[in-house]
Amino acid sequence: MSAELRVPQVTLTGVTKTYGSNPPVLQQIDLTIAKGEFVSLIGPSGCGKSTLLKLVSGLTNATSGAILVDGMTPVNARETISYIFQDATLLPWRTVTSNVGLGLELEHVSRETRKEKVQSLLELVGLTHVARSYPRQLSGGMKMRVSVARALATRPRLLLMDEPFGALDEMTRDRLNEELLRLRAEQDWTAIFVTHSVAEAVFLSTRVIVLAPSPGRIAQEIPIDLPFPRTGETRESPQFESLVTEISRALRGVHAA
Amino acid sequence: MKKYVVTLLNAVAVFAGLLLLWQALDLILHLPPYMLPPPLAVGKAVVARFPSLMTSLAITSEEAAGGLAASIVVGMLIALIFAQSRWIRRMLYPYTILLQTVPIVAVAPLILMWVGPGTLSVTLVAFIICLAPIIANTTQGLISVEPNLIHLFLMHNASRLQILTRLRLPHAVPSLFVGIRIAAGISVIGAITGELFAGSSRVGEGGLGYSILYASAQLQTDYLFALVLAATVLGFAFFFLVMFLEWYFLHNWHESARSMTDE
Numbered sequence: 001m002s003a004e005l006r007v008p009q010v011t012l013t014g015v016t017k018t019y020g021s022n023p024p025v026l027q028q029i030d031l032t033i034a035k036g037e038f039v040s041l042i043g044p045s046g047c048g049k050s051t052l053l054k055l056v057s058g059l060t061n062a063t064s065g066a067i068l069v070d071g072m073t074p075v076n077a078r079e080t081i082s083y084i085f086q087d088a089t090l091l092p093w094r095t096v097t098s099n100v101g102l103g104l105e106l107e108h109v110s111r112e113t114r115k116e117k118v119q120s121l122l123e124l125v126g127l128t129h130v131a132r133s134y135p136r137q138l139s140g141g142m143k144m145r146v147s148v149a150r151a152l153a154t155r156p157r158l159l160l161m162d163e164p165f166g167a168l169d170e171m172t173r174d175r176l177n178e179e180l181l182r183l184r185a186e187q188d189w190t191a192i193f194v195t196h197s198v199a200e201a202v203f204l205s206t207r208v209i210v211l212a213p214s215p216g217r218i219a220q221e222i223p224i225d226l227p228f229p230r231t232g233e234t235r236e237s238p239q240f241e242s243l244v245t246e247i248s249r250a251l252r253g254v255h256a257a
Numbered sequence: 258m259k260k261y262v263v264t265l266l267n268a269v270a271v272f273a274g275l276l277l278l279w280q281a282l283d284l285i286l287h288l289p290p291y292m293l294p295p296p297l298a299v300g301k302a303v304v305a306r307f308p309s310l311m312t313s314l315a316i317t318s319e320e321a322a323g324g325l326a327a328s329i330v331v332g333m334l335i336a337l338i339f340a341q342s343r344w345i346r347r348m349l350y351p352y353t354i355l356l357q358t359v360p361i362v363a364v365a366p367l368i369l370m371w372v373g374p375g376t377l378s379v380t381l382v383a384f385i386i387c388l389a390p391i392i393a394n395t396t397q398g399l400i401s402v403e404p405n406l407i408h409l410f411l412m413h414n415a416s417r418l419q420i421l422t423r424l425r426l427p428h429a430v431p432s433l434f435v436g437i438r439i440a441a442g443i444s445v446i447g448a449i450t451g452e453l454f455a456g457s458s459r460v461g462e463g464g465l466g467y468s469i470l471y472a473s474a475q476l477q478t479d480y481l482f483a484l485v486l487a488a489t490v491l492g493f494a495f496f497f498l499v500m501f502l503e504w505y506f507l508h509n510w511h512e513s514a515r516s517m518t519d520e
Contacts, residue, residue, distance in 0.1 A: 057408075057412060059408050059411065059412070078411075078412055078413075078414055079414065081412065082412065083408065083409065083412045085405045085408070085409070086405075087403075087405065089403070089405050089406055089409050091406070091423075091424070091427070092510040092511065093427045093428075093430075093509075093510045093511075102409075102413070102423075103413045105423075106410065106413040106414070106415045106419055106423070107413055107414065134509050134510045135510070136510060136512070154413070
């Protein structure tokens with residue numbers, strides 16, 4: 001595993017992002033994310049976490065610096081990337097099945113293959129019983145699960161997640177975190193995960209990056225070497241708690257500055 | 258269900274009360290029937306002239322429905338063009354407001370002069386009055402798509418056409434129905450207005466508007482009342498037909514249609 005970890009999946013070199021004549025949102029970001037890593041970005045609002053995801057996805061362009069995903073420009077690498085937004089962003093006029101198949105449909109995957117892939121994903125995510133439901137009939141947690149299934153349906157190598165569980169209650173969030181790790185063990189993707197929750201970041205990640213605001217920059221990187229598989233018990237371990245304390249302290253430092 | 262029956266009974270009771278009041282008013286005041294015919298006289302007029310009333314109703318329905326259908330097709334096409342760029346909207350949108358504010362009674366004679374009297378010109382008047390709400394609502398629906406949904410489509414390398422057919426158009430359907438609901442009510446008004454100027458659109462027969470003019474000139478006030486009643490019923494029928502279609506197409510996923518069934 002350690003050999004695989006060193007293959008870079010995402011590299012940012014001297015990346016700066018400025019909107020108009022405002023001070024830069026992100027300044028001189030150097031960051032390498034290796035294959036198989038799960039990296040969380042955490043920091044106060046205005047530190048450019050979401051902007052960083054938008055840059056890696058090619059939805060916005062860097063003002064200066066270079067970004068490579070799988071050795072390609074972000075826009076060219078899009079086939080390998082899936083994005084999960086803060087809201088479930090489901091199409092309300094489509095059933096769960098049809099929502100999960102959206103990405104495959106847009107990428108012109110044939111109907112039969114699509115049906116097969118969607119079916120197996122619904123099973124994997126535990127949504128088979130609501131396959132024919134419409135989004136409005138689902139709870140917030142279920143909607144997010146559909147959103148995750150849709151993102152995984154196109155077999156991404158890189159998963160970008162922008163506070164996907166931020167609007168959910170804590171219990172639902174914890175359960176979805178565990179499920180996300182289970183999915184990660186079954187498929188292999190690299191993840192960049194934006195969150196406001198220190199506990200969530202520690203639980204999910206192999207590395208947590210603390211960002212400082214105005215201008216957005218990397219303040220601290222903390223490797224999370226908790227063993228996998230992680231479960232509810234992981235959250236009760238002293239090691240988990242000391243990591244949470246360490247990152248919370250780093251965040252306080254960033255706020256004070 | 259019980260609540261529904263009670264509501265229905267209430268409505269019927271109020272209507273019956275109003276009819277009684279009207280009939281009583283006639284008995285007390287002894288107004289001449291050409292001023293205010295009693296409801297029984299109106300009822301008799303409906304029965305006596307039922308075939309011609311139905312003919313008028315059919316003619317007006319045809320014209321109103323034709324104008325409405327045409328406005329939906331043309332309005333959607335214009336909305337699609339408007340949705341392409343802010344620049345186009347800024348240049349052309351004022352004209353749709355003009356379309357909405359210009360009094361149709363003032364334009365109807367012009368249209369009749371240009372197109373000539375007949376069903377076509379009346380349909381055209383209905384079409385013009387229906388067009389603005391369709392354009393405005395559909396455009397709004399097409400452009401008000403949440404940015405993250407666009408981002409989602411872009412992340413899958415969706416083409417402009419895919420974004421239009423799989424995202425913008427379905428997203429605009431509820432707004433389109435808002436427009437059609439408004440247009441359906443006023444299409445009948447447009448058709449009747451057109452008929453007031455167009456006269457008989459078929460030899461010897463005419464729509465509700467024509468018959469209203471005729472009945473009023475002949476002081477057949479009882480039949481005039483029957484015609485007004487028919488026009489109102491027609492407007493209602495159009496409105497409820499659209500409500501039903503809206504429910505049929507949207508109840509699975511859209512809040513506005515859902516609330517009608519949840520009551």
